[in-house]
Amino acid sequence: MTPILSIQQLTAGIEDREILKGIDLVVNPGEVHAIMGPNGSGKSTLASVLAGREDYAVSGGSVTFMGKDLLDMSPEERAREGMFLAFQYPIEIPGVSTANFLKTAVSELRKHRGLDPLEPAQFLALMREKMKLVEMDSSFLNRSLNQGFSGGEKKRNEIFQMAMLEPTLSVLDETDSGLDIDALRIVAGGVNALRSSNNATVVITHYQRLLDYIVPDVVHVLWNGRIVRSGDASLALELEKRGYDWIKNEASVEA
Amino acid sequence: MPIEILRENVRTAHQELARSINGHADHPLHQQRTAALDAFLEQGVPTTRHEEWKYTNVLPFIGIEYAMTLCTTCFITDAECARTIGPIADALESGWRIVLINGRIDRAHSSIPEHVPGLRILPLTDATIAADARIAGVVGSNAPAQSHPFVAMNLALADQGVVIHVDANVRLERPIHIACIADTRTSHRLSTPRIVVVAEQGSSFDVVESHHTIGDMTALDVTVAEVSVAANAHVRYHKVIDDGESMRHIGSTSADVARDGSFTAHTASLGGAFVRNDAAVRLCEPSSQGFLFGTSVLQGHEYADNHTTVDHCVPHCHSEELYKGIYDGSSVGVFNGKIYVRPQAQKTTAYQSSHAILLSERAQMNSKPQLEIWADDVKCSHGATTGQLDEDAVFYLQSRGIDAAKARALMTYAFVAEVIERIELPSLRQHLEERIAEKLGAEPFAE
Ligand SMILES: Nc1ncnc2c1ncn2[C@@H]1O[C@H](COP(=O)(O)OP(=O)(O)O)[C@@H](O)[C@H]1O
Numbered sequence: 059m060t061p062i063l064s065i066q067q068l069t070a071g072i073e074d075r076e077i078l079k080g081i082d083l084v085v086n087p088g089e090v091h092a093i094m095g096p097n098g099s100g101k102s103t104l105a106s107v108l109a110g111r112e113d114y115a116v117s118g119g120s121v122t123f124m125g126k127d128l129l130d131m132s133p134e135e136r137a138r139e140g141m142f143l144a145f146q147y148p149i150e151i152p153g154v155s156t157a158n159f160l161k162t163a164v165s166e167l168r169k170h171r172g173l174d175p176l177e178p179a180q181f182l183a184l185m186r187e188k189m190k191l192v193e194m195d196s197s198f199l200n201r202s203l204n205q206g207f208s209g210g211e212k213k214r215n216e217i218f219q220m221a222m223l224e225p226t227l228s229v230l231d232e233t234d235s236g237l238d239i240d241a242l243r244i245v246a247g248g249v250n251a252l253r254s255s256n257n258a259t260v261v262i263t264h265y266q267r268l269l270d271y272i273v274p275d276v277v278h279v280l281w282n283g284r285i286v287r288s289g290d291a292s293l294a295l296e297l298e299k300r301g302y303d304w305i306k307n308e309a310s311v312e313a
Numbered sequence: 314m315p316i317e318i319l320r321e322n323v324r325t326a327h328q329e330l331a332r333s334i335n336g337h338a339d340h341p342l343h344q345q346r347t348a349a350l351d352a353f354l355e356q357g358v359p360t361t362r363h364e365e366w367k368y369t370n371v372l373p374f375i376g377i378e379y380a381m382t383l384c385t386t387c388f389i390t391d392a393e394c395a396r397t398i399g400p401i402a403d404a405l406e407s408g409w410r411i412v413l414i415n416g417r418i419d420r421a422h423s424s425i426p427e428h429v430p431g432l433r434i435l436p437l438t439d440a441t442i443a444a445d446a447r448i449a450g451v452v453g454s455n456a457p458a459q460s461h462p463f464v465a466m467n468l469a470l471a472d473q474g475v476v477i478h479v480d481a482n483v484r485l486e487r488p489i490h491i492a493c494i495a496d497t498r499t500s501h502r503l504s505t506p507r508i509v510v511v512a513e514q515g516s517s518f519d520v521v522e523s524h525h526t527i528g529d530m531t532a533l534d535v536t537v538a539e540v541s542v543a544a545n546a547h548v549r550y551h552k553v554i555d556d557g558e559s560m561r562h563i564g565s566t567s568a569d570v571a572r573d574g575s576f577t578a579h580t581a582s583l584g585g586a587f588v589r590n591d592a593a594v595r596l597c598e599p600s601s602q603g604f605l606f607g608t609s610v611l612q613g614h615e616y617a618d619n620h621t622t623v624d625h626c627v628p629h630c631h632s633e634e635l636y637k638g639i640y641d642g643s644s645v646g647v648f649n650g651k652i653y654v655r656p657q658a659q660k661t662t663a664y665q666s667s668h669a670i671l672l673s674e675r676a677q678m679n680s681k682p683q684l685e686i687w688a689d690d691v692k693c694s695h696g697a698t699t700g701q702l703d704e705d706a707v708f709y710l711q712s713r714g715i716d717a718a719k720a721r722a723l724m725t726y727a728f729v730a731e732v733i734e735r736i737e738l739p740s741l742r743q744h745l746e747e748r749i750a751e752k753l754g755a756e757p758f759a760e
Pocket residue numbers: 072077095096097098099100101102103104113
């Protein structure tokens with residue numbers, strides 16, 4: 059089985075500061091991985107590097123996505139190849155409506171896959187279907203992208219976009235933070251509905267709570283730019299009980 | 314001295330005009346021309362030391378030897394005319410078209426309606442002015458000849474411009490398109506189109522003024538439009554400058570608005586080496602409204618200077634200004650917005666904003682709001698911003714599969730769309746949407 063994502067000894071940083079200090083991670087089709095870790099450990103940096111944000115310079119290692127060199131691709135190529143990042147802080151884009159934005163994004167994706175653009179009616183039907191998944195109101199479609207959306211609405215909009223773009227690998231960066239329990243259930247329900255044996259999900263989270271709803275196959279703890287421990291779903295429960303200090307102490311002894 | 318050459322050339326052109334109207338030099342229009350010549354000569358050509366022309370240097374194209382007088386050899390075929398006016402004429406095909414060549418009405422290329430009830434389109438001549446006191450009263454009534462030397466120059470040389478008169482309670486279903494063509498095929502050309510618009514009580518209509526050149530030599534278009542909006546009348550005046558490198562444009566659009574009336578001016582600067590436009594609205598009676606909008610989408614060495622004046626003379630009036638610009642390359646924008654609220658103009662609401670995005674490090678924007686408020690019970694606000702495109706937003710769009718160039722185009726387009734959406738004439742709105750999207754490399758939106 060070819061992995062969807064294979065990261066080897068990845069180091070990356072900003073200016074002269076190294077943030078990721080050698081990451082190894084293999085994600086196979088059908089799997090859900092959770093990456094946990096205290097604030098500032100490098101989780102969002104890893105997500106940004108995978109999405110192709112230029113602010114971060116990769117200094118070493120490799121990332122293979124569906125057999126191709128991911129680091130060689132522009133952010134838009136990665137998206138077209140099936141990479142999706144749900145942002146920790148989704149950006150507001152005044153004047154660009156959610157519907158128009160998605161129309162452009164979906165047609166770029168289809169073009170890349172050699173498909174004709176959808177007919178307007180088909181597209182509208184698809185949007186309505188996918189919005190139901192995250193219980194989003196269709197009035198959001200004509201509003202400027204994320205502008206004036208509440209925190210929870212922005213997060214739901216991320217999952218809605220994910221549903222529209224049908225990625226092979228979804229990286230969800232703290233999609234649960236700031237959500238109340240009902241919103242959390244809706245978002246998790248959406249993510250679960252999109253799971254299949256052909257795709258994979260990386261859930262970045264700070265809290266174990268989300269993992270009651272999206273049950274991971276593997277849990278990793280990222281600390282200080284390294285994955286310091288990996289285990290099954292029970293690791294998340296242990297972290298919840300014992301806190302991160304336990305991991306930090308162990309990791310510094312090992313280092 | 315380039316300034317001296319221009320003064321002499323204007324004086325000579327004025328004298329020639331006096332001769333051509335043989336014997337009617339005492340007619341009211343010509344007396345106004347002569348007074349305007351004096352006003353022009355007295356003010357002279359402004360340098361950047363002049364507060365109103367601080368950023369805007371006209372000297373580089375003032376020293377050029379322009380042809381100014383009637384051109385008897387400037388023949389333009391139908392095909393050439395169609396090519397020159399191009400897409401905007403196609404977009405406004407359902408409207409009535411008035412073509413001005415070198416500032417003078419050209420009947421052959423115009424489709425001037427003869428029998429539309431309540432609509433008169435006339436040449437601005439000594440005879441027209443002598444015959445109609447209402448129209449005569451509008452000429453020189455609000456265009457600032459005493460404080461704007463080019464407005465004075467325009468009147469000094471005004472000849473065979475256009476007068477639009479719309480009767481009371483007439484609502485025109487079609488726009489009136491005034492296309493000004495400067496013929497620069499055989500010489501540099503200074504033309505002075507003058508437009509007079511009279512909207513009688515309760516009338517409502519759209520005018521579109523567009524500027525074009527045929528030929529590669531320099532055109533200097535000094536255009537003045539004066540509008541009189543009677544009680545409860547509504548005039549929407551759109552100006553589009555979307556031409557090539559030979560175009561230099563200095564324009565003034567001004568209106569007086571009576572009770573319950575409204576005047577809306579929208580200026581789109583989409584091309585041309587140099588554009589200076591002054592838009593002014595004077596709210597003369599209670600409950601009148603003025604709206605001034607502008608869109609500039611520039612690149613290369615293009616230049617657009619928008620000066621606006623809103624004058625609240627009486628209580629209970631409302632005004633709004635929204636100017637937005639996108640500047641790429643080494644292009645430069647200027648916005649100067651004056652709002653006067655006279656002591657008696659209580660309960661005024663006046664809002665002004667000017668926003669710019671600079672797409673390159675060489676592009677520049679200069680904004681200056683100037684509010685002079687003498688009344689105390691008013692709501693006035695102004696805001697000016699100049700910024701870059703939000704690169705985080707560009708990345709967000711890229712992460713959804715949209716390439717960087719298209720992401721930028723979408724965002725810049727969305728930025729100016731806020732202004733374009735306010736254009737109530739659908740054919741023009743669509744045309745501008747397409748043109749702007751094209752210039753920005755964005756696909757026009759489906760909606
Ligand atoms: N753009 C940036 N500029 C400077 N420092 C950054 C930047 N992004 C991340 N960092 C630093 O890198 C470390 C990891 O940050 P981040 O990846 O956001 O952590 P996490 O998502 O795990 O909370 C932090 O110390 C943070 O301050």
